[in-house]
Structures are given as structure tokens and as C-alpha cells.
Amino acid sequence: MAGIEIRSLRKHFGDLHAVDGVDLSIRDGEFLVLLGSSGSGKTTLLRMIAGLERPTSGEIHIGDQRVDGDVPPRARGIAMVFQSYALYPHRTVFQNIAFPLEASRTPRKQIEEKVRWAAELFSITRYLDRYPRQLSGGERQRVALCRALVRDPKVFLLDEPLANLDAKLRNTARDDLKRFQRQIQTTTVYVTHDQVEAMGLGDRIVVMEHGKVRQVGTPQEVYEDPVDTFVATFVGQPPMNLLDAGDPSLPPRTLTGFRPEHFLPQSVFGAGEDLRTFRFAVRRVEYLGSDRYVYGSVAGTGAPDATIIAKLPATIALVIPEGETHDFAVPRRALRYFDATTGLRRTA
Amino acid sequence: MTLPPRRTFADREEVLGAVMLAPALAYVILLVGVPFVFAILLGFSNATAGSLSFGWAGLHNYRAILDDPIFLRALRNSVIVTVGSQVLVVILATAAAQVFRAAFHGKRFARFVLLLPWAVPVSLAAIAWTWIFDSTFSVINWTLKAVGLLHGWLYWLGDPALALLAIIIVQAWRIFPFATVIVLAGLSSIPQEIVEAAIVDGAGFWRRLLVVELPLLMPVVAVAVLFGVVYTATDLGVVYILTGGGPANTTHVLPTLAFQRGILGADLGQGAAIAVFLLPFLIVVAIGMLRLAHRTEVGGAQ
Numbered sequence: 342m343a344g345i346e347i348r349s350l351r352k353h354f355g356d357l358h359a360v361d362g363v364d365l366s367i368r369d370g371e372f373l374v375l376l377g378s379s380g381s382g383k384t385t386l387l388r389m390i391a392g393l394e395r396p397t398s399g400e401i402h403i404g405d406q407r408v409d410g411d412v413p414p415r416a417r418g419i420a421m422v423f424q425s426y427a428l429y430p431h432r433t434v435f436q437n438i439a440f441p442l443e444a445s446r447t448p449r450k451q452i453e454e455k456v457r458w459a460a461e462l463f464s465i466t467r468y469l470d471r472y473p474r475q476l477s478g479g480e481r482q483r484v485a486l487c488r489a490l491v492r493d494p495k496v497f498l499l500d501e502p503l504a505n506l507d508a509k510l511r512n513t514a515r516d517d518l519k520r521f522q523r524q525i526q527t528t529t530v531y532v533t534h535d536q537v538e539a540m541g542l543g544d545r546i547v548v549m550e551h552g553k554v555r556q557v558g559t560p561q562e563v564y565e566d567p568v569d570t571f572v573a574t575f576v577g578q579p580p581m582n583l584l585d586a587g588d589p590s591l592p593p594r595t596l597t598g599f600r601p602e603h604f605l606p607q608s609v610f611g612a613g614e615d616l617r618t619f620r621f622a623v624r625r626v627e628y629l630g631s632d633r634y635v636y637g638s639v640a641g642t643g644a645p646d647a648t649i650i651a652k653l654p655a656t657i658a659l660v661i662p663e664g665e666t667h668d669f670a671v672p673r674r675a676l677r678y679f680d681a682t683t684g685l686r687r688t689a
Numbered sequence: 690m691t692l693p694p695r696r697t698f699a700d701r702e703e704v705l706g707a708v709m710l711a712p713a714l715a716y717v718i719l720l721v722g723v724p725f726v727f728a729i730l731l732g733f734s735n736a737t738a739g740s741l742s743f744g745w746a747g748l749h750n751y752r753a754i755l756d757d758p759i760f761l762r763a764l765r766n767s768v769i770v771t772v773g774s775q776v777l778v779v780i781l782a783t784a785a786a787q788v789f790r791a792a793f794h795g796k797r798f799a800r801f802v803l804l805l806p807w808a809v810p811v812s813l814a815a816i817a818w819t820w821i822f823d824s825t826f827s828v829i830n831w832t833l834k835a836v837g838l839l840h841g842w843l844y845w846l847g848d849p850a851l852a853l854l855a856i857i858i859v860q861a862w863r864i865f866p867f868a869t870v871i872v873l874a875g876l877s878s879i880p881q882e883i884v885e886a887a888i889v890d891g892a893g894f895w896r897r898l899l900v901v902e903l904p905l906l907m908p909v910v911a912v913a914v915l916f917g918v919v920y921t922a923t924d925l926g927v928v929y930i931l932t933g934g935g936p937a938n939t940t941h942v943l944p945t946l947a948f949q950r951g952i953l954g955a956d957l958g959q960g961a962a963i964a965v966f967l968l969p970f971l972i973v974v975a976i977g978m979l980r981l982a983h984r985t986e987v988g989g990a991q
Contacts, residue, residue: 391888391889393885393888393889414887414888414889414891415888415889415890415891415892415893420888420889420890421885421886421889423882423885423886424882425880425882427880427882427883427885427886428883428886429883429887429901429905430883431904431905431907440887440890440892440900441890441891443896443900444890444891444892444893444896445891488890492890492891533965540871
């Protein structure tokens with residue numbers, strides 16, 4: 342068990358600054374998710390913690406051991422699960438899970454015990470004699486987790502381990518993973534580009550972009566209090582609406598942001614609610630079963646053509662005809678303000 | 690431009706295929722198949738060079754060579770040279786492939802140099818090697834002496850055991866560049882994540898090589914060795930030029946002995962019998978290796 346300290350960590354590939362000065366403090370036992378699009382540096386950061394990539398500069402501490410520099414992966418007390426699972430195709434499931442134990446010269450009997458224990462935990466005992474190619478994607482993923490588990494690592498590193506599963510399986514696998522991590526309470530760093538995964542799994546989320554950390558916080562903080570327009574639009578589906586509302590009470594060049602689920606017909610709000618109202622010209626309504634997405638634009642703003650999205654839950658049965666203008670509103674407590682030039686949050 | 694509305698010759702794959710295959714097939718049948726059948730027939734005959742008479746001799750030729758100590762020696766040499774050189778080739782090729790996998794300055798040039806032995810004509814290379822092993826001017830002896838490792842003098846091609854070793858070295862030298870290229874291709878087909886998983890799992894260099902990479906390379910190595918076995922077991926040039934089968938017929942391999950008996954000695958029947966003697970064994974080896982390659986085939990595990 343150990344936390345991880347990362348100080349001004351950089352990784353440059355020639356002119357490309359894959360990781361560009363990251364400071365991060367990962368608590369002991371925490372489930373931390375690195376969230377970002379491809380090229381944001383999240384995988385490179387994970388690989389540096391693993392020791393598969395050497396930092397250009399900066400420090401990494403796992404527990405009380407400084408590991409950047411010459412500490413090889415095997416001496417870092419880490420276990421890693423790869424996106425492709427990277428199972429050894431010529432070894433049976435048993436031999437796959439036993440591999441790290443063999444590498445650390447564990448006595449035979451102990452290997453046998455540990456492999457069976459781990460296999461039991463993930464209920465794959467009956468596949469122990471099979472080869473990876475004879476397993477389904479979900480089973481392979483569990484074998485990969487078993488192989489990581491038997492080493493008793495101080496830190497789990499997971500690189501998009503659910504990306505290769507089909508959507509249905511991904512939900513149950515996510516749940517299994519979270520329960521499992523709660524149970525063993527090992528510090529876990531999880532890389533993903535899928536914000537649903539990030540929100541669902543992480544104790545805290547690190548939003549990354551262009552090799553830099555944009556925000557660190559609980560899923561709720563990141564979603565409700567984004568520090569800038571990037572995080573505001575990157576997290577949440579559909580993204581936060583941003584518009585220059587032209588309010589005279591606000592400083593010039595201020596963007597007003599609100600989540601689509603807060604943008605509702607004025608009539609659904611109670612009388613006591615402090616509202617900011619908009620004239621919403623509806624272009625199109627998308628029926629999605631549990632929700633309706635309403636696309637349109639808001640008159641009297643800096644960019645009158647910008648698409649604004651409202652997300653109406655199925656519980657609001659109101660008919661919204663396309664092509665008409667309606668009175669919509671957002672509770673003032675749900676409004677967020679950003680500087681239009683820097684993109685940073687404003688308190689106003 | 691309008692396309693022909695009806696099926697043309699080029700659309701009829703079954704006909705077109707046969708027509709395009711015919712030249713290659715004719716070539717193989719006339720220049721490989723027919724001589725091959727002749728060789729098998731000759732092995733059962735008493736035909737001699739310089740005479741058109743052809744009489745059946747049954748198994749006489751085979752009985753004769755099996756009673757012949759020179760043949761048995763050549764057979765033994767063939768096996769030793771083939772196995773010995775292939776063991777050397779696998780080790781050298783695996784090592785060289787590890788080197789060439791790393792990035793270093795002058796890699797392209799090094800790769801070009803590496804491939805030279807394979808591209809040089811056998812006869813030319815063998816002549817160069819006769820100088821390297823020469824009883825008076827041997828570079829190897831000179832080097833060993835200069836470093837102080839050698840105190841007497843090694844008569845490379847004059848001593849039967851050393852001569853055999855020399856032949857193995859040259860055969861390995863000739864085949865290993867090709868094997869290296871094959872192993873290199875095999876290495877690059879191992880997914881990077883599997884190698885990294887082994888690193889993270891705590892496997893050192895040797896465990897990675899022996900427990901992960903080599904087993905995954907088995908299919909390609911088997912193919913490389915199969916080629917090597919066939920090249921070496923059927924090669925005439927190296928032994929012929931290096932030792933001519935000497936000293937005192939101790940370093941003959943089957944091809945050189947077949948050539949000596951059948952062409953130089955004019956006993957076509959016996960020459961043919963010697964030449965085709967290894968055929969059944971080579972077939973068994975080939976089938977075995979292809980089976981092995983197929984069984985360990987794990988690529989595309991998805």
C-alpha cells in the first residue's frame with residue numbers, strides 16, 4: 342500500500358511535449374482516473390509511473406521510494422493491466438497468472454495456492470487449463486486482472502482495460518472492478534478517454550489536455566464546478582452550454598455556462614426559484630427514450646446562431662414543437678461564468 | 690469507354706488461372722519433377738555414365754552403399770554438419786536479431802553487411818574460407834596465436850574433426866543471415882504490450898527471451914531451420930571446394946559422395962542411390978517441423 346507523488350514531471354519526444362509539467366498527489370488506497378482524449382499524455386504519464394517510459398525530468402515517488410531514474414518496473418511494486426490484456430498466448434490461464442510469481446521465484450506450492458485464490462476471486466477457476474485464445478473478451482480481462490493481483494502490488498496501473506469489451510459487458514465489468522478495488526483497497530491509477538467510466542469509477546478524476554493537468558477533483562467537483570471551459574465541455578454528455586449572454590450585470594467578455602439538464606421550460610420550475618430566462622428557438626427535438634435532447638439557439642446573445650442543447654427527462658411530458666420559440670430558464674445557482682479570453686472560471 | 694457487356698476471357702477465373710499457372714507448372718515438372726523421377730529410377734539401376742545401357746539392379750545399389758564405410762561416414766557427416774550448423778544458426782540468429790532490434794547508428798550499413806554472406810555465391814565464399822583455414826596462412830591460427838590462446842598449430846582442413854568443424858562454421862555462416870532476417874520479422878510480430886507485460890511482471894532479459902519471446906518465435910524459427918536443413922543437407926559446393934571430401938574421404942557428405950561416385954566415378958546407379966538416400970528422412974523432418982510450427986501457431990489470438 343502506498344500513495345504516489347509526482348512532481349513537475351515531463352516527458353518530451355523531440356518537439357512533442359507528451360507530459361508537460363505534471364504535479365499530482367495520489368492518496369494511499371485511492372482510485373484515481375486519468376481522463377483525457379488521445380494525445381493528452383495520460384497514457385505516457387501512466388507508463389512513466391510503471392517504469393516503461395523514462396521521464397525527461399521531474400520526480401515520481403511510490404510510497405517512500407523515489408522511482409524515476411533507474412528503478413526498473415519489477416522493483417516498483419506495481420502491476421499493470423494493458424488495453425489488449427497482453428496475455429501470453431502460448432501459456433494457459435494458470436501459467437499466465439503464475440508468470441509474475443515465477444519471475445519473483447515464489448515457491449511452487451505458494452504459486453499454486455495464490456493462482457487458485459485469485460482465480461476464485463474472479464470466478465475463472467474452470468478456465469485455468471485453457472489458452473487465452475479460447476476465452477471471451479470479458480474472461481481475458483479477468484485473467485489479466487488476476488495476473489496483476491497475485492503480485493500483491495502497492496499500486497495498480499490500468500490502461501483502458503475496458504476499452505475492448507462490448508458496451509453491455511462494460512457496465513458489469515466496471516461494477517466488478519470498482520467493488521474489487523474497494524475490497525482490496527490498493528492504490529489504483531486508471532487511464533481512460535471515456536468520461537462515463539471516469540465518473541463511475543474514480544474517487545477523483547484528473548482531467549488532462551496537451552500534457553497538462555486541467556483539473557483534479559471528485560467526479561462531482563469536475564462535473565459541477567469545472568475550472569475552465571475545456572473541462573466544462575469535455576466532461577458531460579451533451580457538453581455544457583456556453584454562451585455570451587450579454588448580461589449588463591456581468592463584466593464584458595464573460596461566458597455563461599449551464600448544463601443541458603438544467604435548461605428546462607420555464608413552466609416546470611416552482612415559483613420561488615431564482616431563474617435566468619432565455620427565449621429558446623427550437624430547431625430540432627431528438628427523442629432518446631429516457632430523455633429528449635432539444636437543439637436550438639438563444640436570441641439576444643453574442644453568438645445568436647450557437648447551438649444550445651436542452652436535456653429534458655421523460656418525466657417532463659410537455660410538447661415542444663420544432664420551429665417555435667419557447668420560454669426556457671436555468672436556475673441561477675446552476676449558472677457558471679468563464680472568462681471568454683482565458684477560458685478560466687469567474688466567480689461573478 | 691464502355692466495358693464489355695459479356696463475360697470475357699479475363700472474367701473466367703477458372704480458365705485464366707489454369708493458363709497463368711501453366712508456365713510455372715511446366716518449368717517445375719520438366720526441370721525438377723522429371724530429373725527427380727529419373728534419379729529415383731537410376732538408384733534402382735546399373736546405369737553407368739558413357740553407356741546407354743540400362744538394367745534393373747533392384748536394391749543392389751542400396752545394399753552396396755550400406756556396406757560401404759565411406760558412405761556410412763558421409764551419412765554421419767551429413768547429419769553432424771546439418772544439425773551442428775543449424776544449432777549454431779539458431780543461436781547466432783537469435784542473438785543477432787536482438788542486436789538488430791535495438792536502434793543504433795549505422796544500423797542500415799550493419800544490416801547490409803550482415804546479409805552479404807547470404808548473397809555471395811557459394812563457390813566464391815568457399816574459396817575465401819579455404820584461405821582462412823589454409824594450413825600455412827590461416828587467419829584464425831594467426832589471430833589465436835597473436836592473442837596467446839594457441840600454442841601448437843591447427844591444421845584445419847587436414848584433420849578430419851577440425852575439417853568437419855570448419856564445414857559446420859562455413860555452413861552456419863552462410864545460412865545465418867537469412868535466419869536472422871526471419872527471426873527479426875518474427876520478433877517484430879510479437880505485440881509490444883506482451884513484451885511490456887513481461888517487463889512489468891518482473892521478468893528479466895533471459896526469462897523474457899526464453900519463456901516469452903522464443904516460444905512465440907517457434908513457428909518462424911521452425912521455418913528458418915527447415916530452410917537451413919534443406920540448404921545444408923543438399924549443399925555440394927562448400928564441402929567440395931573446402932575439402933573435396935578429404936583427407937582420405939573422411940569429410941564427404943552425401944551430395945559430394947554422390948557426385949564423386951556417380952559423375953566422376955561414372956557409377957550413375959550408385960550415385961543416384963546415395964543422392965536420394967536422405968530424401969525420406971528429409972520428408973519426415975519437414976513434416977515434423979511444419980507440424981510443430983502449426984501447433985505453436987498462436988498469432989491472431991483474437
